[in-house]
Structure formats: structure tokens, C-alpha cells
Amino acid sequence: MRDLIFVSLEDWDDVWRRNQFLCAEWLRRFPEMRILFVGRCRDFSHAIRKGRRDGIAMPRLVKNPEYAGLTVLKPSKVFPNTLRAGRFLNECSFRNQVRAAAKSIGLRNPLLWINDHFSAHMAGRMGERAVIYDITDDWTKMPSIVGTEKTRLMAEDKRLCQAADLVVVCSKALENSRAALSRRIERVPNGVDAAHYRGAPADVSTLKDSQLGRPVFGYLGTLHADRLDISLVLALASRCPEARVVLCGPDYLRPQEKLRLQERENIELKAQVAYRDVPKVLAGFDVCIVPHHCNAFTNSLNPIKLWEYLASGKPIASTPVAGFSDYPDLICLGRGSDGFALACRRALQDKDALSKRRIREAEAHSWQARVDQLTEIFRQEGWVGRVRDSARRETPLGRGPCQDPWVDGVGVGEVCHG
Numbered sequence: 001m002r003d004l005i006f007v008s009l010e011d012w013d014d015v016w017r018r019n020q021f022l023c024a025e026w027l028r029r030f031p032e033m034r035i036l037f038v039g040r041c042r043d044f045s046h047a048i049r050k051g052r053r054d055g056i057a058m059p060r061l062v063k064n065p066e067y068a069g070l071t072v073l074k075p076s077k078v079f080p081n082t083l084r085a086g087r088f089l090n091e092c093s094f095r096n097q098v099r100a101a102a103k104s105i106g107l108r109n110p111l112l113w114i115n116d117h118f119s120a121h122m123a124g125r126m127g128e129r130a131v132i133y134d135i136t137d138d139w140t141k142m143p144s145i146v147g148t149e150k151t152r153l154m155a156e157d158k159r160l161c162q163a164a165d166l167v168v169v170c171s172k173a174l175e176n177s178r179a180a181l182s183r184r185i186e187r188v189p190n191g192v193d194a195a196h197y198r199g200a201p202a203d204v205s206t207l208k209d210s211q212l213g214r215p216v217f218g219y220l221g222t223l224h225a226d227r228l229d230i231s232l233v234l235a236l237a238s239r240c241p242e243a244r245v246v247l248c249g250p251d252y253l254r255p256q257e258k259l260r261l262q263e264r265e266n267i268e269l270k271a272q273v274a275y276r277d278v279p280k281v282l283a284g285f286d287v288c289i290v291p292h293h294c295n296a297f298t299n300s301l302n303p304i305k306l307w308e309y310l311a312s313g314k315p316i317a318s319t320p321v322a323g324f325s326d327y328p329d330l331i332c333l334g335r336g337s338d339g340f341a342l343a344c345r346r347a348l349q350d351k352d353a354l355s356k357r358r359i360r361e362a363e364a365h366s367w368q369a370r371v372d373q374l375t376e377i378f379r380q381e382g383w384v385g386r387v388r389d390s391a392r393r394e395t396p397l398g399r400g401p402c403q404d405p406w407v408d409g410v411g412v413g414e415v416c417h418g
Contacts, residue, residue: 002034005113009136012037012070018304021191034106035067038098044076061104094119095125099127109129110126123163133160133167135157142297165381170188190307191367192310193311196278197279197311200283201280214244215348216244218281219289223251233245235337237266245264245267250272286315287314289317290319290324306324310327317344319334319340330361332346332350
């Protein structure tokens with residue numbers, strides 16, 4: 001493994017997700033590897049509309065202090081994507097910024113890993129030896145994405161599935177829905193570093209004296225109403241007034257949703273948790289909960305929190321959603337307000353009875369094993385240990401030499417996929 005351009009849906013920050021775990025493991029086992037990790041854009045046009053200065057910035061290229069082979073790029077976006085011409089210019093600029101960054105750190109014939117479904121325009125234009133499209137959520141099923149945005153998303157997703165040399169998915173539902181569109185598709189679920197959770201002390205620093213001793217039903221994950229069933233959380237707090245319901249994670253709740261939760265005395269919203277602190281936060285929960293909607297979107301997931309919860313050894317209560325429903329012997333499952341509250345109470349009685357079994361299950365799903373699987377696939381495709389001439393690579397869309405505006409001289413003559 002040598003060079004990789006990794007186009008991510010999320011930034012490289014303290015809240016670790018699938019992308020960071022994969023990159024970190026590759027860099028640990030391949031010391032000579034170089035990764036350009038492309039995060040979310042600094043949105044100039046949005047900053048102007050909102051009167052915010054923090055979004056008005058030049059592209060930022062930073063060497064990661066922890067991993068010698070990792071460089072993180074924060075590109076800039078100038079025009080509104082709501083305008084067709086603006087989106088075209090933004091895509092041209094985005095490719096140019098990534099090319100310039102790749103050239104500055106000496107990448108040559110990299111693999112192009114795309115996690116952002118709106119980056120289909122990059123395929124075939126970055127001098128890459130191959131394109132991998134990694135799908136972690138079926139955004140086409142997300143309830144809040146509707147209208148023209150959904151139509152465009154579905155078209156871009158289809159385009160990437162067809163253009164990619166390899167489509168990687170994390171769940172069976174995603175594999176079933178994308179198999180017919182893909183030349184090669186592989187299911188690689190999420191994982192966990194179980195050792196990270198071993199022997200973690202509970203974090204009680206945020207508890208008031210009056211709250212000590214009250215059972216804690218805790219959720220750790222993205223706070224977003226497309227995943228989190230707000231009504232179910234409220235019902236749990238109402239049916240279990242003696243307990244505290246604590247929700248921790250990146251907050252994408254709308255103001256009215258947040259207000260409904262904050263009105264309840266025994267519901268607490270906490271800040272997002274840095275990866276290094278996740279074990280002690282989970283250790284402070286009496287029951288790890290998953291009050292998710294049961295729909296096509298959540299059925300497409302393989303939540304990292306499944307493996308983190310198991311690694312903590314803590315009792316778990318969940319709605320019957322993908323991943324969690326696979327372990328009815330280790331997880332208390334309940335549907336609806338009454339069913340979920342009952343599942344939480346049952347889990348609270350579990351204490352440590354199944355703790356060792358949960359931890360053993362987590363240990364069988366390590367990130368090391370996931371990277372082993374991916375690296376073997378790359379070896380089968382010939383992407384490890386040799387470099388191909390990307391200019392001679394045949395494209396699935398049959399395009400000719402790239403006529404890409406705003407090219408700074410990097411990758412001129414590459415082949416375009418679209």
C-alpha cells in the first residue's frame with residue numbers, strides 16, 4: 001500500500017468514525033504509505049449568507065502530528081451549489097485543490113477512495129489507479145432528503161456505483177441494493193478496537209450530587225432526528241422517571257426537537273465525545289440505549305456504536321434495527337414506547353451477567369480484521385505492490401482524454417469517467 005486519496009463525508013477530528021479507523025490502521029501497518037485525507041469544504045458562500053467569518057478561509061493543508069504519512073486537506077467552496085453553474089465551478093475547483101495538494105505531498109497513481117456520494121465527478125480525473133466507493137449509510141433512504149436533492153443524490157450514487165472499480169458497503173441491505181449496479185461489491189462491516197475499552201473508569205464528573213445513584217440510560221452517537229426517535233426518548237423518560245436519559249454526540253437536532261427534550265427534567269443533552277473519552281463515558285452508563293427509528297434508512301446501517309457498546313460489556317437496549325437485531329441473546333430488543341421502556345428495564349436487571357460474552361463478540365470484529373479483508377481485496381485486484389499507468393486505464397463510461405477546466409498541470413491527459 002502506498003498512496004491514497006481519501007475523500008470523506010466527515011472531517012478528521014476528535015470524533016472518530018469509520019474513515020479514521022481505516023486510515024489509522026493502514027498507516028500503522030504500512031509505514032511508507034501516504035494518505036491525503038480530504039475533509040468537508042470551508043463554505044465561503046454559506047459564511048457570507050450567515051455573516052460568519054470562520055468559513056471564509058483559503059484551503060488548508062496540514063500534516064497530522066500523530067501519523068507521519070497523513071496529510072489533511074480542508075478545501076474551500078466559493079459558489080452556491082443551488083446554482084447549476086455554481087456547482088460546476090465548485091466541482092472544478094475542488095478537483096483542482098485536491099490535485100494541487102496531492103502533487104505537493106508527492107502522491108503518484110493513488111487509489112481514490114470516495115466516501116462522499118457527491119464526489120462522483122472526481123472518478124477518472126485524479127490520476128488514480130482505481131476508484132473505491134465506500135457506502136456507510138443509504139442516504140437515498142434518509143427521510144429528510146426529498147425533492148430535487150434526493151433525485152440528484154440518487155443519480156450521483158448510481159453514477160459512482162457504476163464508475164467504481166470496487167464498491168464497499170457496511171451492511172447486507174446496502175449490498176442487496178447496490179449489487180446490480182456494481183462491477184464488484186464487497187461487504188466490510190464496521191469494527192472496534194476492543195482493547196481501548198478494557199478497564200475504563202466511569203466518568204462521573206458531570207453528575208450532580210443529587211443525581212448520583214440514579215440509573216443512567218445513555219446514548220452515544222449522532223443526535224439527528226432521522227436516526228434518533230425523539231418521541232421514543234420522551235416516552236422512555238416518562239415511563240422511567242427514576243432514571244436519567246443521557247444523549248451524547250454531535251448535535252444535528254432542530255431547535256424545536258431540542259426544546260422538546262430539554263423540557264424533560266430527566267433528559268440531558270451532552271456535548272460530542274472525543275474518541276479517547278468514549279470508554280469512560282460508556283462506563284458511566286448503566287444501560288447503553290439505541291432509541292432509533294425502524295425504517296429503510298436505519299436498516300441500511302451497521303452502527304459503530306454496536307461494536308463500541310459490546311466492547312464496553314454494558315447491558316444494551318435497542319429497537320430492532322440493523323446490527324442490534326442480530327444479537328437478541330446479548331441485547332434487549334423492544335419496539336414502540338412500551339416495548340422499548342420494558343427492554344431498558346430488562347437490561348438494567350442484567351448487570352454483568354452477559355458482560356464477558358458481549359466483550360468476546362466485540363473482540364471478534366476488530367478494525368484490524370476489517371483492514372485485513374480490504375487489503376486482501378486490493379491484492380486480488382493488483383492494487384498493492386505495483387503501479388499502473390492511469391492514463392491507459394479504460395473507463396467504464398468510455399470517455400476520452402480529460403478536458404477539465406482549472407487544471408494546474410497535475411494529471412493533464414488523465415482519463416475522465418464523467
